[in-house]
Every structure is written in C-alpha cells, then in structure tokens.
Amino acid sequence: MRISVRQKIQIPIIGFIVCLSFFMFMYFPISQKDALEESSKAEVESLARMAAHGISVGLSYDDYTSIRRALDFVKTASDVRFVALVSDGETVAAHPEGFEFDPSLLDTDSLIVAKQPLTTELLGGDVYVGRSMEGIQRQIRSTVSTAFWVALGILIIGIVFSVWIARLIVRPLRLVQLAAIKVGQGDLTTVVPRKADDEIGDLADEFSKMVQSVHSAQHRAEEAYNELQSKNEVIEKERKNLAKALAHLKNTQAQLISAEKMAALGQLIAGIAHEINTPLGAIRASIGNIATSHRQILQALPELLEKLPEDRRNEFLRLIRHSTEGKQTLSAKEERKLKRELIGKLEEMDFANADELGETLADMGIFDDIGEFQNLLRGENAEFILDIASKIALQERNSRNINIAVERAAKIVFALKNYSRQDHAEEKVRANIADGIETVLTLYHNQLKHGIEVTREYEELPEVLCYPDELNQVWTNLIHNSIQAMDNKGTLDIQASTQNGHIVVTVTDSGVGIPEDIKERIFEPFFTTKESGEGTGLGLDIVHRIVEKHNGHIDVDSVPGRTSFRISIPIENGA
C-alpha cells in the first residue's frame, strides 16, 4: 500500500490529536467525578459535624440561637435534602418538617449521607445530613460537555493544523516532483522556484543545480558516447579477432588431445607391432624348417623305402606319432634333466651311441617308452631311419608352432578390433567394463610381460551404459602412466567392483608416486612431469573429461610405492 508524504505527516498528527481528544473526553470527566464525589462527601461530613456541634453546644448552654444558626447554615448548603436528628431509631427532629429518617437512605445512590454522633444531657443520637448527587451530576454533565467541546475543538484545530502542515511540506515537494517529471520527459531547462528557506528550499535549489549539471553532463555524455561508439567498433573488431584466435586455440587443443591419443596409440602400436612380429618370426622360421626338412625327406624317400624293412614300418610310424603327440612345452632345465635320464636309460639298454641317440630322441620330444622302439633303434640303418623320422616330426612340431603363433597374433588383432569397435560412437551402449580393461591389458601385454606382475580382482559386473572406446582410452592412459611410473618394473593391481550403484575400478601401481605439491594439478591440461616431447600433459585431462562425461568420479591416493587411481562410474549414468 502506497502512503503519501501528506498522509505520513497527517496520520500521526491526527492520530495523536484523536488520542488526546479521546483522553480529554474520557479521562477528565471520570477523574472529575471521583474528585467531586470525594469532596462532596467530605463537605457533607463537615456539614453533619457542624450541625451536630451546633446542636450539642446549643443544648448544653441553652443557646437555641446557635442551634438555629448552625442548622440554617447546613440547610442552606447547596443540594442538602435533609438534616435529621435520630435518637434510638426515631427521628427526633428533622428538616424538612415531617421527614422521617430511614437507614435505607444510607445506601441510596442519588444521595450522599453523612452521620455524626451527638451526646448531650437532654438527648443522645446521631445527626444525619443528606445531600443529593444532583449538583455533582450537574457538574459532571457540565464537565463532560466542556470536555466534549474542548476535545472537539482540539480535534478540529489539530486536523486543520495537520492539513496545513502537510500542505506546507507537500506543496513545495510537489513543485520539485513536477519539475522532476518535466526533467524525466527530457526538459533539462527546468528550474524549481525556491519557495521557502528550509530543507525543501535547499532541495529545490539542489534539484535545479542537479538538472543543470545533468544538462551539461548530457552534452559530455553525448560526446563520450560518440567516442565510445568509435571505440566500440575497434573493440568489436578486436573481439572478432579474439574469437577467431579462440576458435583456433580450441581447434589446436582438440588437435593436441587427438595428438595425445595418437601418441598413446603410437606407443601401443609399437608394442603391438612387436607383439605381432614375434609370432610372425616364429612362423617364418617354422616355415623355413618345414621347407628344408621337406626337401631332405623327399630326397631320402627312395632310400628310406629301400632301407626300412616292412616289419619295421609300423614301428617307424608309431615313433613319429609318439614324437608329435603334443607334450607340454618344457623349460630348458626340465628338458636337460629329462635328456640325462633318457641317455641313462639308453646306456642301461646297451646302446653304443647312447649320447647321440639320446640327443636325437630328445630333439624329437621322446623321453620315455623307448623300449617300444628297440628293434627299430637297434636295427640296420637305424641312424638314417631315425634321422628321417626326426625330420618328419620336426615338420609336425613346426606346424604346431605356426598354429600357436597364428593364434597369438589373432588374439592381438581381436584385442585391437575390440579397442575401437565403434568408430566415434555418438550413443552410449551397454558394455562390460572388465572386457575393456582386459582388451587394454592384452594390447599392453608386450610392455607388461617383462618385469611387471599384473593382478586382477574382478567381481561379477553388470553391463554399464557407456562409451566403451572412451573408457578404453581411460584404462589405456591409466595403465600407460602406471607403467611409466614404475619404470617397467613392479606390480600393477586392477580391481573392479560394484559399490552403491557404481562400478568402481581401482588401478594401483607400485611406482614412485605423485608428489604432494603437484597432486592438485595432475588433472590440469598440459600439466606434465615428463620430459619435453615425451607427453603432452593431456593424458589425465582426457581421463578426467571422459569420467565426467559418464557422470563419474575420480580419486587419487598416492604415496611412494603405492599409487591408486579410483574411478567410479554410475551403472545407470544418464540413460
């Protein structure tokens, strides 16, 4: 509710005056009445005393004149209704004549009755004087009416006064207001006349001054505006340049991020190339072996047919089968031990060339059940036949090696395929996080196998709606950092579990750790501790971005020898 200044001045004054008038009208008559009653009572009592005294003195001295005088005085006092001398409940004498005093008169509201005891030789009793309230009531009525007129007078004068005061204040203010409206409409030549020498007059003056200074300020502002306008154009041009530069920077950043990814990928690929190269070398060597022994076997085939008696053919084939029946791969140490045992057995069986024979059989992978082939080994041309058999077995073994190498390569290729199965997928898909970690571990097998012990603790994990390629990037960066932090030696512990609706992956390494003073900064883009050219400083920034994109959270806990990155991804992230 809006209250005008005029009302603000008038309402309190009028309120005060109304209160004052009300007080005048209510309080005074009431207090007056009490006082009047009080004094009237005292008066009546004194009248009664006077009457009793007059009577008592008069009777004592037989002076009836004094009785008369006292009674006349009492009777003529205003509003005295009766004077009575009562003895033993009987009215002995009274004014007016014939008046009989009745004790109930003591309780009459319209009367004030005073009693004064009297003792004389002639008679004893009480003098009662009764006075009517009429006089008091009349006085009160007149007080009320006076109070009413005074209150009304105050009220009217107060209202007129408040209106006058309000006008006195509001009128000059109104002039300032009108001037302000004019100024508001743009007339800056407005001047407010000074009506009174007071604060409002000062206000008017100040207002006029202000308008003048605004007027001149407007001129300056227009000039300044024009200047500003031209500066603005320059700024706008600069802004465009800056926007261009920013776009360029963003582009550069994107390129850097991409470069970082590429760098990681490059290192990965170097490892993978090596990884694939190894089986390829094995395959080439095996194929060379196969080709050589195949040629030798073909050349020796007629001779073998000639020299191998028919009854020894089955034994020959069994020897080859026994040789190729896949035994587990043996370490060099185990092989040496088995070979010694074999030569021992052969010597027991009285083979003259036990050493040579044992060497050949060991090459073929035959270490036991030699008794079976005794006839073949002891027979004519045994050396030749054994040589051919070993060459055939060699072919078989090399074939198996090729198979193993191919499987190994295929596994790597499969992992590579997994690493980036959806090119730039725009939509989230459901994927198992453990599979992604495994893929990365497979690709890093080459770097991990020499000197790093990997332990995995995976719980049964639900599939998560995510961008699997980007998460693979996260695991790649973390594992890559761990390998570098450990300088290729140590333990890498990967845990994955479900906690409170999140998949929590912890990658812990036994590396040097992150110094306390840079822990805050590791997620900053371009922050790196690596030698210039070794890293872009974007690795953990990328991790951070991807985790945030999945509404996840990343924590680091690092002491020398134990650094943990703990990543939690909500299972239902923004599905």
Place this chain on the structure above:
Amino acid sequence: MTQLRYIIVLAFLIGMPLVGNAQTAVIVNKTVPQETMSEKDILDIYTLNRPRWDNGTRVTVFDLKREGKTKKAFYRHIEMDEDELRRIWLRKQFSGKAMPPKIVDTEEDVVDRVANTPGAIGYVSLNAARKNKDVKVVARIR
C-alpha cells in the same frame, strides 16, 4: 391626674393579695397588643407555634435558666415538662419556622430584656415585674 391615681390604687388593690404568695407573672414588651393571655395562649407562644403577634411584631420568647419557684410555677401552669419543651424547641429550630427562644440567667435580666425587646415575652416573679414600667403583665400564676 385623678384618673392615673385611680388606676394605681386599683392595680395596687388587685396586686396586694398576690404579693404575699410570691406570684409568678407572665410579662410582655409594651409593644405587644395583647393585655391578657390565657393558659392556652401562653402554651402556644412557648411551644413556638405562634411566631407573630396580632400587629405583626415577631414573638421573642425568654426562659429562665435556673431552677426556682417561679420557673416551676410557670411550667406547672402550662402543664409542660422542661425537657419536653426543649425537644419541641429543638424540633422547631430544625423546621426553622420560629425564632429561637432566649434563655437568660436571672429574673432581672428577663425583665430588662423583655422591656427592651419589642414583641418579647417572659415570666418572672410579680415583684420583679413591678420594678420595670416598660413591661406588661398579661397573666398571673398562683
């Protein structure tokens, strides 16, 4: 002169037998128009029931303060108890209709005051009454 002497002799003759019995006389100021007063007249006056004489003069009642033969005779004459009369007077003062009676100490005073107060009435011994020519004896009480 002969007439005056006659009157004096007559009065003397009438008064003679009373002197020896110490008679009480009711006296009035000479302005009082009445020459004689009956017992009832005197009672009316002394009970303050009659405020004015026939000529309009205000009645002023005098009473003796002291107990004595004169007073006793007077009260007996009007058949009134002193206390009763005083109550009546008190009552009359309340109503304000009658002049208050005046009570004086001696018979001489009564005679003096009655002689000097127009419309006054009092009672004294006859001997005292005779000492002042300005009072009229309007009744004799034996």
